[in-house]
Amino acid sequence: MSSSDMLVVLGEGWTIRGRVINTDGQGIPSAIVTLSYGAGWLAIRETKSDVVGSFSVARVGSERGPFSLSISAKGYRRQQYDIKPPHISMAGEILVVLSREDDQLATISLDLKSGRPHVGEVGMVLRVARAEGVSESFQVKEGQPVPAGSYLLEVRVPGFSVEEIPVVLRGGENVIPLALNQGGTAGGAIRTFTNEIVAGAIVTAYSIRSGRKVVVDSCITGQDGAFFLQFLPAERILLSVRHQGYESVELEANTVSGQHVSLNPMLKAPASDDTKD
Numbered sequence: 001m002s003s004s005d006m007l008v009v010l011g012e013g014w015t016i017r018g019r020v021i022n023t024d025g026q027g028i029p030s031a032i033v034t035l036s037y038g039a040g041w042l043a044i045r046e047t048k049s050d051v052v053g054s055f056s057v058a059r060v061g062s063e064r065g066p067f068s069l070s071i072s073a074k075g076y077r078r079q080q081y082d083i084k085p086p087h088i089s090m091a092g093e094i095l096v097v098l099s100r101e102d103d104q105l106a107t108i109s110l111d112l113k114s115g116r117p118h119v120g121e122v123g124m125v126l127r128v129a130r131a132e133g134v135s136e137s138f139q140v141k142e143g144q145p146v147p148a149g150s151y152l153l154e155v156r157v158p159g160f161s162v163e164e165i166p167v168v169l170r171g172g173e174n175v176i177p178l179a180l181n182q183g184g185t186a187g188g189a190i191r192t193f194t195n196e197i198v199a200g201a202i203v204t205a206y207s208i209r210s211g212r213k214v215v216v217d218s219c220i221t222g223q224d225g226a227f228f229l230q231f232l233p234a235e236r237i238l239l240s241v242r243h244q245g246y247e248s249v250e251l252e253a254n255t256v257s258g259q260h261v262s263l264n265p266m267l268k269a270p271a272s273d274d275t276k277d
Helices: none
Strands: 002-006 016-024 030-038 041-046 056-060 066-072 077-081 094-098 105-111 123-131 132-142 149-156 161-168 170-176 184-189 202-209 210-220 227-231 236-244 249-255 260-263
Touching: 016 030, 030 056, 066 236, 077 094, 094 132, 105 149, 161 170, 202 227, 210 227
Parallel strands: 002 077, 016 094, 105 170, 184 260
Antiparallel strands: 016 056, 030 041, 030 066, 066 077, 123 132, 123 149, 149 161, 184 227, 202 210, 202 236, 236 249
C-alpha cells in the first residue's frame, strides 16, 4: 500500500469523483472506495467503481477533516490518499492507478540543481499518454511506489516555474536530475463591472505548450475576491476566470522570471431573460 496527498476542492457538500485504472489504462470495475475521517480513520462512506472504473464519494455529516481515501481491488495493491483541506484539484476528476500485485514498482528521488527546498514543498504529477493528444495523470510524492514505465513528469516547487520532462521509471529508486528555473507570480482581485467582490471564483493559469493548454496553477478567490498564482513560467500565459452565474473570462499576460504581475479581471453577469428583447 502507498499513500500520498490528494489535491481536491473541499467546499460545502463536496463530492470526490474519480476513476480507477490499472497500469495498462483499463478501468477497474468493482474497486472498493472508502472515505475515512479523523485520527482513527473511521470509515464514513464506501462505494464501488462502475464498469469503467468511475466512482463518486460524497461527504456525509459536517466533518471538516482530515480525511483519507483508500481504493482496493482484488489482485491489485491497495492505494491510500490523505486529503488535506483546503486544496484545489488541477483536473475535473481524480485518477487512481492501481498496480497489480506482481507489477514491478519504482520510486522517484529528485536531484534539484537550484538548491534543495523543503521536501514538503515539492509537488509531482506523473502523466501517462493513452493515445494521440490524450493523457491521464496522478499525483505522487518522493519515495511513493508507482508502477514502472514511461511517463511525463511534472514538478512544482514554490518560487520556480513548472517543469515537465519525459522519464522512464525502472524498478527500484530512480534519481531524476532537474534544473529549476525561477518562476513568476500573478495575483489581484476579481470584481464585477459594478465593483462587487466575487468570492469563490476559480482562477486558472495555463501555459501553451506544443499546441496544448497546460495548467500551471489554480486557486479559488477568497472572501475579498483576491487570488494568488505561482509556478508561472517566464512566457505568455492564458488566465481563465470562472464562476457560476457569471460569464467566463480569459485573458493573456506576460510573466517574467522572479517578478509579480498584477491582474484584476472583471466578470459580467449574463443578461437575464427579462432584460432581453
